[in-house]
Amino acid sequence: MEADFRAMTADSRLSVADAGANLQAPTSLSIDVEWLAYIGLALLALFLRATMLDSAPISDAEARQALHAWHTVEDDAPGAFAVSSSPLTYLAQLTAFSLAGANEFNARLASALAGLALAMSPLLFRDNLGRTRTFVWAVLLSLLTTPLAASRTADGASFVLLFTILAVWMIRRYWYSLRLRDAYWATAFVTAMLLLSGPGGVPLLVVLLLAGWLAVWRTALSAPQRLELPGDDILQMAVTRTREFPFGKVLLLPAALVAAAATFLMLNPAGLSTVGQLIESAISGVFQGRSAGGARLGLAVLLLQEPLLIVFALGGAWLLWKHGDVTYVDRFAAAWAALGAVALLLYPGAGPADSLWVVVPLTLLASYGITQLLVNRRVVVLWSASDGDEDESQGESGLLYSTQYWWAKWAISAAALLCLFILSVQFMQVARLLAAAPIGSSLGDLLALLSDPSQLRLAQGLGLLLASGVIAAIVFLLVANFWGLGTCLQGTGIGYTVFLLLSGLGGAWQASVAAAHYPDGLWRESAVAEDAYLLRDTLFELADRHASGFPALEFTIVADNTGVISDNGLMTWLVRDFPNARFVRAASAADGQPIIIAADDPALTAAISGNYVGQRFLLRRRFVLNNLDRWDLPAWWSQGQLNANRFEEEAVVLWLRQDVYDGVAPD
Known part of the structure; x- marks a missing residue:
């Protein structure tokens, strides 16, 4: 039974990894190019996280984190003694302030490095996901708004998600190896996520436990059809694995790890107060919200700043189901994202950076759909072709297929990206003009306002935006009629992917640097x-x-x-x-x-x-x-x-x- 369950995930891994076979040449040169790409991506991610890190003064929430470390370094520093709610952030700031002094850059440096490590963490799942999908996942975590903006603030959210990914990876390793060493590492990573990173680790652990069992249950339901195995066998295996975990042998590890990390190897015993503050902040988050107006900031960031990611994730999940490439990791990611969104709604203490609870699993699901966009498929040729084309074949439906037009989707993607830029420029112009409308105006008031000669620019902008959208839709239908719907959808999807990454960069830079001195109601109230x-x-x-x-x-x-x-x-x-x-x-x-x-x-x-x-x-x-x-x-x-x-x-x-x-x- 165990072998069958291993075979289930192994077969699914192969199917996912082979999805980008046309992009992967099994040569030593391709491996070198792959790692060069990761090095370039890591340098870009580091540049985006460290550049102008001190351009904005530290916020009140960040100040309370940093002042604990500064008061530890300087006993005569002014002000009341504040206690940090992130032991790892406190430890990193204590080290940085002792070596290089207290400033905004040193206060945020550890979070930026944790964000960089989080962006590169998909490499841990490379053997399971395949090379192409792993790289796409890393690109999304490196360039999207939420991971980038969260890593430029001195709170523990990036640490929480980093150790979450490490814990999931190590628990998966223990599932297959049953080695005591893997059990120790898994316990250490879970402890770091729960008690050393930030208050968000406590509710996130509840989400992960529920998502894990929900994914096991869904795997058991699909086992009779996909694996020809009774679902009860898989449920029993999960229960057996849980019971076999060496809880007695790892029991003292969390206490030892917390004591060593929080107290800086017992050099600063007062550091244990950060663990108590973390637990207190997590509990108070159940009753007290982060927003002065009662808004759910984490959920608002997810819905308002990552709408395209949600669309790509839904598309990736649908393609996984359609192609039969669903693995336990994918089911776990889907359950994690769904339960994480519910947690952002129900947990008032979730801040804007805690939207990573959902963004990280969404990027994993979206990476599959984006990988499928990159696969070179046969192009449907809807015109008469010469008989001399060697790579053309007649299908049963009478349509001709060809692989020589691989470039078509890339040309379509460039056109789609251009259309998106045009539409976005028109939309932003209309948005600026709408902002001048009187406060509290109804739709009827706005329509009446359009008849005013002074609002001619607004009327023209709305007309151009509508015309641009109609023209873009007509062009899409014409291109689909010429090259086939599949090729057109692939090209449009690639264009949207590039637009997603560029808008993510712009949103993060706007939130962290360009408009850091002005509140936006999300990252900065x-x-x-x-x-x-x-x-x-x-x-x-x-x-x-x-x-x-x-x-x-x-x-x-x-x-x-x-x-x-x-x-x-x-x-x-x-x-x-x-x-x-x-x-x-x-x-x-x-x-x-x-x-x-x-x-x-x-x-x-x-x-x-x-x-x-x-x-x-x-x-x-x-x-x-x-x-x-x-x-x-x-x-x-x-x-x-x-x-x-x-x-x-x-x-x-x-x-x-x-x-x-x-x-x-x-x-």
Whole structure:
């Protein structure tokens, strides 16, 4: 029975691997080219994850993670002691800050490297999936919006998914080998995912356990038809494998691994607090959402930023079923994606990066469909062909087939990509014009507005968009009538794949770099403004002026109840190099101090008496997804743009006592 079950997966692997046989030549040169392609892809993925990693100030959530490591390195750092909820992120930041100092790049570097490792993790399944499909999966994980944007933030989501993939790979190895060494490694990877990476590992483990058993159950149902085996045998085998797992021998490994990793080999015993904070954050996520407006951010990121991926994944799943190439790994990925989407809906604590719970299995399913697009198939020739063509044959239906027109799908893909660019440009132009519509306008109001001569550009844009779509559909039908529907669908699919990757790159760059100072309601409900760096630079200028260039400047920061300034968030990170910075809870406690930082609030300003000169710094812009107007949606979705009047601004004021402003050293 065991041999039959192994044969089931082996046969399915061969069928999937052979799907791209036309692309795979069994020569040493092809192997060299394959690994050169992986090296190039890895360098590109690293470049995209590390370039301008410090271009945006660290967010409040990232600051709380980084401040734990910084307070461990610098005992006299200002602010309250914060505890990180990701032990591995804390460990990496502690190492980086000790060696190279505390800055945004070092705070995010570990997450970027984890994202790079996640992008290359499909190589672990190369023997099962085949060379072409494995590479396609790696390309998707390297270039899509969600994996790329998540790896550029200092939270544990990339670590969670990396160790999830490693755990799935090692559990699969143990299934076939039954070696104790594989059981140890599987336990270590599951422990790292659950207790060392981030709060998202706890609900994700529940999803994976349910997906694993659901995939076993579905395999058992299909066994009588596909394998001529009783389904009960497969269920019994799964139960037997579970019971045979050496739980007693690996029982102490999780505790030892957590103690060693969280405490940095017992050099920092206080690091164990990060494990407790991880568990507390995971439990609180059941009752407390990440969004101020109650939106499910992870699900919103999935639906709004990866719609093409969902389409490709559904297509890949359908092709797997149609071709009979479904393996247990594919069933597991489908169950994982479905249950992960339900978890994103039901678990309020899921953040935008936690959409990786679904994106990763979707990329695996989509990779099969994209691989099928690359296979060179015989082209249907719907015109009279000469009798001298050696590679043409007459089919039963009277149609001629030829392999000499392999280039047709690539020409169609280029045309499809051009059409997509034209349609996207037209759509973005209309989206920008729609954003100027009055807030709360109904569809009837908009139609009435189109008759206004001042809205001529909007009417023309809508007309051009509609005309472009109709022309694209007509061209598709004509090409399909000439080259055959199969070839036309292949070429169009390749064009959509390239468009998917390019839009993924653009979306990630928009979220992480280009618009990092503006909130989008998904990745950033609260975006740190450019003035935050200006405030920090101003403090260093004052230190040059009054403290001989050393960050020994003494100043007072008023922590307010509205959350603009807290003693364990963004402001603490901005003043991290000033050990003499002091936080107070009331403005009256700062009255008379030479240098004061307080929120831009009339009540706080009135509480500060004396002669002061102040400069206002915009600290944050806020935007909640629930406040998105219907006519803002197209521009926001396609370009990440919102009118500035949609934002709520939070500012602080740097107050200098008049004598300090005049150049007298602070007393």
